[in-house]
Amino acid sequence: MKPRHAIRLLALALVAAQAASAAAEGDAASGQALFESDWVTAPSSADASGGLGPLYAARSCAGCHAGPALSGRFTEAPDRRIASRGLVLRFADGAGNPDPVYGHALQSQAAAGMTPEGRAVLTASTAALRGYVLSLHLDRGALDAETQQSPRLAPPLLGRAALERIDIAAVLTRADPDDRDGDGISGRAAMIATESGEVLGRYGWKAEIATLKEQIADAFALDMGLSSARRPRPYGDCTPRQADCLAAAGSGSSLGDHEVTEAAIESVAAYLESLPLREPPSGASTGARLFTGAGCAACHVPSLPTQDGETVAAFTDLLLHDMGPDLDDGVGAPGVASAEWRTAPLIAMQPTGGRRYMHDGRAATIDAAIRAHAGEAATARARYMALSEAERASLAAFVSAL
Ligand code: HEC
Numbered sequence: 219m220k221p222r223h224a225i226r227l228l229a230l231a232l233v234a235a236q237a238a239s240a241a242a243e244g245d246a247a248s249g250q251a252l253f254e255s256d257w258v259t260a261p262s263s264a265d266a267s268g269g270l271g272p273l274y275a276a277r278s279c280a281g282c283h284a285g286p287a288l289s290g291r292f293t294e295a296p297d298r299r300i301a302s303r304g305l306v307l308r309f310a311d312g313a314g315n316p317d318p319v320y321g322h323a324l325q326s327q328a329a330a331g332m333t334p335e336g337r338a339v340l341t342a343s344t345a346a347l348r349g350y351v352l353s354l355h356l357d358r359g360a361l362d363a364e365t366q367q368s369p370r371l372a373p374p375l376l377g378r379a380a381l382e383r384i385d386i387a388a389v390l391t392r393a394d395p396d397d398r399d400g401d402g403i404s405g406r407a408a409m410i411a412t413e414s415g416e417v418l419g420r421y422g423w424k425a426e427i428a429t430l431k432e433q434i435a436d437a438f439a440l441d442m443g444l445s446s447a448r449r450p451r452p453y454g455d456c457t458p459r460q461a462d463c464l465a466a467a468g469s470g471s472s473l474g475d476h477e478v479t480e481a482a483i484e485s486v487a488a489y490l491e492s493l494p495l496r497e498p499p500s501g502a503s504t505g506a507r508l509f510t511g512a513g514c515a516a517c518h519v520p521s522l523p524t525q526d527g528e529t530v531a532a533f534t535d536l537l538l539h540d541m542g543p544d545l546d547d548g549v550g551a552p553g554v555a556s557a558e559w560r561t562a563p564l565i566a567m568q569p570t571g572g573r574r575y576m577h578d579g580r581a582a583t584i585d586a587a588i589r590a591h592a593g594e595a596a597t598a599r600a601r602y603m604a605l606s607e608a609e610r611a612s613l614a615a616f617v618s619a620l
């Protein structure tokens with residue numbers, strides 16, 4: 219090839235690359251707008267069923283994922299609704315079946331003229347282990363006898379998109395469901411059956427969702443009552459026993475005309491991908507050494523490879539672990555027992571601005587979070603407890619810098 223040609227091709231390639239990255243930026247910006255803006259319930263015309271609700275927990279993603287790290291914290295909420303404080307109340311039995319009336323989660327808001335499902339009021343307190351009290355007032359009858367409740371903290375979303383890039387092979391080789399190596403830790407991969415075969419569950423406290431886009435579609439549907447091609451029901455979390463909700467949703471969206479387009483889901487995904495995972499602190503500090511020595515890194519694996527040779531330093535093995543009876547709230551998910559939880563990625567751990575820890579936000583400090591570990595993590599907890607006070611502080615300081 220003549221050099222002039224090559225230069226011209228290079229220039230064209232550069233222009234194309236710039237255009238592509240500008241498009242990605244534009245996409246992330248519109249994704250951020252979609253993430254932050256309040257959706258509204260449709261006006262009450264017959265087919266305007268689309269839109270927020272009829273029952274919903276929050277008007278926007280940012281309604282629950284608030285603050286600099288996009289949550290992981292209890293925020294101030296004058297309206298006293300738990301969603302606006304960054305908590306969702308999930309309902310299910312041990313096998314993950316939703317409540318026959320209330321469905322998968324408490325929807326504390328409703329379109330005009332409709333009764334919301336109720337409200338859960340959160341009283342924050344500073345008690346070390348169970349740091350708050352939640353009182354539930356239901357306005358649509360009692361929960362089913364089998365239904366249990368599981369408060370779930372909205373995790374910080376910084377860097378979470380990267381969980382999708384972790385090489386599945388690296389996760390599967392760490393799984394040890396029968397604890398053959400006898401270390402007391404028997405991580406299990408959360409495999410989800412789909413039409414195209416089994417996929418690895420990566421998202422949610424129970425790893426019940428495989429991909430970022432599925433997680434986004436799920437949030438639009440379950441938390442906000444917004445349908446998409448991935449979640450076509452226009453009435454979100456309404457159940458057959460909530461006739462008023464089904465009627466308000468109408469059937470206008472059944473022709474594939476959804477409230478949220480796939481392009482919108484892609485933009486929100488691009489926004490989340492633009493939120494970087496922070497560089498982990500040096501692994502050579504005393505705190506880092508104690509973290510590994512206590513056995514924390516057996517589950518909170520500092521980094522895992524991607525398929526294209528990069529690494530994701532998210533301090534998780536993405537596996538499910540039985541965390542013992544105290545963290546077992548009786549709410550299962552399909553294929554995931556109620557005592558099992560995905561190793562929480564240690565991301566945006568700074569204990570400031572109302573940051574809370576563990577799936578239900580019970581712990582207000584890293585120390586309280588570690589003390590709440592049991593089950594497969596009992597040995598690690600015991601090793602932590604056996605450290606001197608100064609060593610415990612240095613381990614916690616390492617974690618809080620992640
Ligand atoms: C009503 C509150 C609420 C709203 C609204 C909400 N979320 Fe969440 N989000 C949560 C909670 C709670 C979880 C943890 C759920 C679980 O695991 O059971 C979560 C989990 C996630 C996760 C998975 C994080 C991880 O580590 O696996 C992502 C990504 C996410 N939300 C993005 C979004 C996006 C995007 C929107 C808007 C389309 C949104 N959320 C709307 C409360 C909310």
Ligand code: HEC
Nearest residue numbers: 512514517539559560561562575576577587594595598602
């Ligand atoms: C057997 C696996 C396992 C071991 C060992 C383990 N953890 Fe965890 N860790 C988990 C799981 C699973 C969760 C989520 C549990 C929940 O939310 O109910 C978690 C949650 C956490 C959290 C809260 C994260 C958040 O975002 O809320 C912190 C902090 C933490 N672990 C630190 C540690 C430290 C420090 C050690 C070592 C002393 C340790 N863990 C050992 C599995 C483990």
